[in-house]
Amino acid sequence: xxxxxxxxxxxxxxxxxxxxxxxxxxxxxxxxxxxxxxxxxxxxxxxxxxxxxxxxxxxxxxxxxxxxxxxxxxxxxxxxxxxxxxxxxxxxxxxxxxxxxxxxxxxxxxxxxxxxxxxxxxxxxxxxxxxxxxxxxxxxxxxxxxxxxxxxxxxxxxxxxxxxxxxxxxxxxxxxxxxxxxxxxxxxxxxxxxxxxxxxxxxxxxxxxxxxxxxxxxxxxxxxxxxxxxxxxxxxxxxxxxxxxxxxxxxxxxxxxxxxxxxxxxxxxxxxxxxxxxxxxxxxxxxxxxxxxxxxxxxxxxxxxxxxxxxxxxxxxxxxxxxxxxxxxxxxx
Amino acid sequence: xxxxxxxxxxxxxxxxxxxxxxxxxxxxxxxxxxxxxxxxxxxxxxxxxxxxxxxxxxxxxxxxxxxxxxxxxxxxxxxxxxxxxxxxxxxxxxxxxxxxxxxxxxxxxxxxxxxxxxxxxxxxxxxxxxxxxxxxxxxxxxxxxxxxxxxxxxxxxxxxxxxxxxxxxxxxxxxxxxxxxxxxxxxxxxxxxxxxxxxxxxxxxxxxxxxxxxxxxxxxxxxxxxxxxxxxxxxxxxxxxxxxxxxxxxxxxxxxxxxxxxxxxxxxxxxxxxxxxxxxxxxxxxxxxxxxxxxxxxxxxxxxxxxxxxxxxxxxxxxxxxxxxxxxxxxxxxxxxxxxxxxxxxxxxxxxxxxxxxxxxxxxxxxxxxxxxxxxxxxxxxxxxxxxxxxxxxxxxxxxxxxxxxxxxxxxxxxxxxxxxxxxxx
Numbered sequence: 211x212x213x214x215x216x217x218x219x220x221x222x223x224x225x226x227x228x229x230x231x232x233x234x235x236x237x238x239x240x241x242x243x244x245x246x247x248x249x250x251x252x253x254x255x256x257x258x259x260x261x262x263x264x265x266x267x268x269x270x271x272x273x274x275x276x277x278x279x280x281x282x283x284x285x286x287x288x289x290x291x292x293x294x295x296x297x298x299x300x301x302x303x304x305x306x307x308x309x310x311x312x313x314x315x316x317x318x319x320x321x322x323x324x325x326x327x328x329x330x331x332x333x334x335x336x337x338x339x340x341x342x343x344x345x346x347x348x349x350x351x352x353x354x355x356x357x358x359x360x361x362x363x364x365x366x367x368x369x370x371x372x373x374x375x376x377x378x379x380x381x382x383x384x385x386x387x388x389x390x391x392x393x394x395x396x397x398x399x400x401x402x403x404x405x406x407x408x409x410x411x412x413x414x415x416x417x418x419x420x421x422x423x424x425x426x427x428x429x430x431x432x433x434x435x436x437x438x439x440x441x442x443x444x445x446x447x448x449x450x451x452x453x454x455x456x457x458x459x460x461x462x463x464x465x466x467x468x469x470x471x472x473x474x475x476x477x478x479x480x481x482x483x484x485x486x487x488x489x490x491x492x493x494x495x496x497x498x499x500x501x502x503x504x505x506x507x508x509x510x511x512x513x514x515x516x517x518x519x520x521x522x523x524x525x526x527x528x529x530x531x532x533x534x535x536x537x538x539x540x541x542x543x
Numbered sequence: 544x545x546x547x548x549x550x551x552x553x554x555x556x557x558x559x560x561x562x563x564x565x566x567x568x569x570x571x572x573x574x575x576x577x578x579x580x581x582x583x584x585x586x587x588x589x590x591x592x593x594x595x596x597x598x599x600x601x602x603x604x605x606x607x608x609x610x611x612x613x614x615x616x617x618x619x620x621x622x623x624x625x626x627x628x629x630x631x632x633x634x635x636x637x638x639x640x641x642x643x644x645x646x647x648x649x650x651x652x653x654x655x656x657x658x659x660x661x662x663x664x665x666x667x668x669x670x671x672x673x674x675x676x677x678x679x680x681x682x683x684x685x686x687x688x689x690x691x692x693x694x695x696x697x698x699x700x701x702x703x704x705x706x707x708x709x710x711x712x713x714x715x716x717x718x719x720x721x722x723x724x725x726x727x728x729x730x731x732x733x734x735x736x737x738x739x740x741x742x743x744x745x746x747x748x749x750x751x752x753x754x755x756x757x758x759x760x761x762x763x764x765x766x767x768x769x770x771x772x773x774x775x776x777x778x779x780x781x782x783x784x785x786x787x788x789x790x791x792x793x794x795x796x797x798x799x800x801x802x803x804x805x806x807x808x809x810x811x812x813x814x815x816x817x818x819x820x821x822x823x824x825x826x827x828x829x830x831x832x833x834x835x836x837x838x839x840x841x842x843x844x845x846x847x848x849x850x851x852x853x854x855x856x857x858x859x860x861x862x863x864x865x866x867x868x869x870x871x872x873x874x875x876x877x878x879x880x881x882x883x884x885x886x887x888x889x890x891x892x893x894x895x896x897x898x899x900x901x902x903x904x905x906x907x908x909x910x911x912x913x914x915x916x917x918x919x920x921x922x923x924x925x926x927x928x929x930x931x932x933x934x935x936x937x938x939x940x941x942x943x944x945x946x947x948x949x950x951x952x953x954x955x956x957x958x959x960x961x962x963x964x965x966x967x968x969x
Contacts, residue, residue: 262760263760264759264760264933265954265955265957266954281763284760284761289756289760291753291756291757291760293753293756294753294756294757295751295752295753295756296752297557297748297749297752297754298748298752300557308549309757309761311549312546312549312550312758312761312762313761356757
């Protein structure tokens with residue numbers, strides 16, 4: 211039987227009158243990349259903080275490797291927070307060693323693993339340099355190395371690729387895939403769906419604290435598949451008998467999306483095209499929606515709109531009491 | 544437990560290399576010691592001015608007989624007597640004499656002695672004139688069985704021995720015996736302040752660079768706080784040990800150097816060292832709790848330094864400004880009260896013990912008050928610490944803090960929890 215890495219049952223978390231997380235249930239398995247998706251403010255970070263025992267859920271249960279969270283279990287978790295940073299005035303390898311020892315590694319072992327990871331990340335020659343001398347991208351890589359230094363069985367990474375250039379993004383993606391192969395459970399949280407789309411095995415989509423969608427990425431895509439095909443080529447596409455409407459495919463450059471009549475199948479359309487010399491095709495594929503499309507279909511609203519609303523809420527009137535008064539209750543100017 | 548040790552080790556070795564610590568640990572006391580040495584050197588070796596040889600005298604009272612031989616005087620100048628100031632002044636201006644003094648007609652009543660000259664006089668010139676006057680008076684009175692030195696200064700030295708402790712303070716070293724407890728307390732206080740500030744600024748740094756986000760998923764707030772307090776406490780102890788060793792070396796070898804011979808008068812009573820360790824040790828824990836709380840809610844180093852001044856200065860300023868009270872009346876009401884208040888207790892009590900004999904029950908009561916306050920502060924600080932650890936850039940008011948301290952169970956606050964719950968209340 212495959213024991214799940216994280217098992218969450220009906221957790222809720224309310225701040226004042228605001229329901230940050232509302233009756234959320236899901237599981238994360240070992241050896242899978244699990245995407246946690248949703249707009250900013252959807253409750254992803256709150257959920258992660260509850261998993262890590264930083265916040266306690268108001269109701270519901272969380273089990274890590276089948277147990278309630280404990281100090282020992284925390285050693286088996288690696289966490290890359292969204293708000294990240296390292297000691298700036300300290301050599302990189304020392305920061306890594308220190309954090310490794312806090313995770314229960316012996317000092318020499320932590321140092322050895324730190325060096326090995328720096329080599330993998332092509333930073334070995336800079337091990338003795340201070341963190342502040344590193345570029346932002348390099349710091350990100352070191353931060354990732356710290357997350358996996360103690361070889362955790364579960365890693366939780368919040369917005370893992372923010373601020374990384376494409377080369378380093380690929381480097382980290384490859385390391386994550388390697389970890390998956392070793393059986394590590396990986397939770398990736400992101401508000402940018404395309405970042406995790408190609409790697410994730412399963413996904414959880416949250417919107418306004420509620421579960422919006424949950425399941426295997428392929429399944430979800432199939433479930434929301436459009437009855438249609440995407441073609442590239444020449445011909446009068448609307449004249450085809452199986453085609454209901456023709457539109458530009460949103461996620462391809464020259465692609466044309468042919469929505470099919472319920473009676474038509476992909477095969478029947480392909481046969482029709484092939485038998486008619488007036489048509490030339492260079493590409494023919496099943497229309498698969500992007501996660502973004504699916505989100506819109508599921509939530510009934512666009513990601514950008516939700517995020518804009520969230521930003522506005524943050525900037526206005528969030529905290530009248532604390533804002534207007536300083537320490538000891540004096541009025542701040 | 545091993546995490547606490549790891550954190551303590553890290554704090555110790557990280558901070559011991561910091562320039563701020565090195566300056567406070569070595570720089571400040573070096574400056575104090577340097578100033579002291581200068582002081583000793585200038586007191587012990589006054590610059591010599593050339594002696595005078597021709598001195599004029601205008602004696603309008605008729606006390607001095609210039610021809611009377613006076614024994615045991617050290618001066619070597621010749622005295623010329625003038626009937627009035629004008630003639631003396633004429634000879635001074637003509638360069639026949641270098642200086643003249645006047646015994647005015649009301650000398651017996653007021654004892655004032657005007658001296659006129661164009662040049663700088665040797666340091667002992669006034670003393671010589673006094674010898675002259677005392678010698679003449681004693682000769683006229685017929686006192687012959689007392690040497691001049693005893694007439695000039697009948698009591699040269701006193702010693703008094705405090706029989707409770709067996710400590711002897713001699714009069715010659717009285718200034719130093721009084722200064723020693725003060726500087727001793729000051730050094731302890733500096734160590735406490737340095738390490739307290741390192742604790743606070745370390746927290747501010749960890750919050751600012753967000754490494755705290757990783758730390759809280761690895762260690763509990765209690766482990767973090769305890770590790771820091773232990774590590775930095777050991778650092779403060781190191782600082783004090785260095786100074787104590789330096790002091791002992793200075794007191795042992797210093798007096799062998801001529802101009803530092805005054806050091807032999809300084810005593811470092813062992814009971815003061817013990818009291819210093821006890822009171823400042825507890826005081827460190829007391830302040831560490833307050834500073835940790837302040838560090839956690841302060842948004843930046845500037846703000847945290849303001850908080851630290853609020854916390855640390857009350858322990859230091861009153862005893863320093865009221866030092867005269869401590870010297871003159873170590874067991875008086877002011878000194879006693881200050882040595883009971885937890886903020887001022889370490890500095891005040893250690894000074895009192897240095898200056899006089901403090902009743903043992905007062906020491907015990909003060910220690911007990913400090914201990915209980917420390918426990919209360921630690922308990923409250925622990926709550927504020929956990930509550931504020933993940934809170935960034937929020938101004939916190941006192942009411943909020945009291946609510947946190949008063950609540951039975953405290954969990955991390957985040958900007959989300961704070962703003963939303965507050966928004967709901969408002």
